[in-house]
Amino acid sequence: MDRFGLRVAVALLFATVGYWTPVSGQIVQEQTVQASAVVLNEVLVGPLSKIPHAMLNDAHGVAIIPNVIKGGFIVGARHGRGLLFVREKNGVWHAPVFITLTGGNLGWQAGVQSSDIVLVFKSERSVQNILSGKLTLGADVAAAAGPVGRQGAVATDGQLQAEIYSYSRSRGLFAGVSIDGSVVRVDQLATGDYYRAAVPGGPVVVPELAQQLTFAVATLAGGPTTVPPVDGSLATPNPALGDPGALAQRMGTQEPDILRNQLEQLAPQLDVLLDPQWRSYLALPPNLFVGGSHPTPEELNAVVVRFQTVASDPRYQDLSAQPAFQSVFGLLKHYQVALTAEASTLNLPPPPAG
Incomplete structure (x- = not known):
């Protein structure tokens, strides 16, 4: 497809944005997808695009990763949420999974509060590191500032030695x-929230x-x-290319162990806001933090009821509006669903031979 055709395709993409109404729980994820579409159009598709297609x-x-927020003046830590698109060995691109970018330092322009980040992964290893756990840029793999404009268009393979190339756009300036x-x-929780199965199991x-x-x-x-050309109509999967949501489903699996670990990390952030009486009232089941075990669905339900009482x-309101409270409450509800589903699975011996 030539550049004009691609701009038409992305124009249809933006037309779709206006008609998409996310269900409850998907709003934040949908905002991330919409913001990513804007970044894609401005830095890769539009007439002033700077990342060479080569x-x-x-x-x-x-x-x-749109709207990465800085944590300090000139140089500071940052945090952002975005999308990762992965290409398989056969060349097929999957629907994106949600990711987070945290830590590190970046030289910001004075007065700039956020920046859009684009990462181009040139090795399979760099992508697999993310899918397997996490990737630290510059430590796990070599990362470098990406070439832009004509500089990138004429760069040869011998000149491009890094495994990841990074780009940033702030105040309309791109480099x-x-x-x-x-x-x-x-972000397994966000991925699981955004991609829902039509029927259990x-x-x-994949949203349009x-x-x-x-x-x-x-x-x-x-x-x-894994999706057909953009034509303004509801896209349907191409069976010959596989399941478009296969990667998202695998990475978004909300297994009880994953959710328990996330609760272990977030619970202390809520505890520091509470006095002893409130800590006791909103205490999580003690076996949540011991020996890798899980509470029973009944034990967890009692905690969820207490959080719901406070939230309603x-x-x-001063407590329920706190991000730490909302994060722990949201995780508890997901954890409750995961434990209930696990408890409802029959524990059967192997089926009869033959």
Whole structure:
């Protein structure tokens, strides 16, 4: 597809944005997808695009992380949420999984509060590190500021030695930038929230906006995708290319162990806000933190009821509005669903032989 055709495709993508209404629990994720579509259009598709398309031809993955917030003046830590698009060995691009980028330092322009980050992954290892746990840029793999404009268009393979190339856009200015020290992780909870199965145990449904965005990335990078061309209609999977949501379903699995570990990390952030009486009232089941075991669904339900009581009472709005409270409460509800589903599975011996 030529650049004009690609701009038409992305224009249809933006038309889709206006008609998509996310269900409850998907709003934050949908905002991330929409913001990523804007970044894609401005830095890769539009007439002033700066990332050379040649940089994407043999890419194993592309990450778009809009609105990365800085934590200090001139140089400071940062945090952002975005999308990771992964290309399989056969060239097929998957629907994106949600990721977070945290830590590290970056030279910011004075007065700039946020920046859009694009990462181009040139090795399979760099992508697999993220999917397997986390990736620290500059430590686990070599990362470098990406070439822009004509500089990138004429660069040869011998000149491009890094495994990841990073780009940043702030206040309309765009440049390759080093972000060594940043940690990229898959956000399993956000991925699981965004991709829902139509029936229990079935394949997840890839929302139309994510399908359209995946097609745009695949068109830019060259190679097939698990969704058909953008034509303004509801895209349907191409069976010959596999399940478009397979990677998202695998990475978004909300297993009880994952949710328990996340609760262990977040609970102390809520505890520091509470006095002893409130800590006792909102205490999580003690076996949650001992020996890797899980509470019973009944034990967890009692805790969820207490959190719900606080959240629904206007007198405690100062507490229920705290991000730490909302995060722990949200995780508890997901954990409750996961434990209930696990408890309902029959523990049967192997079926009869023959």
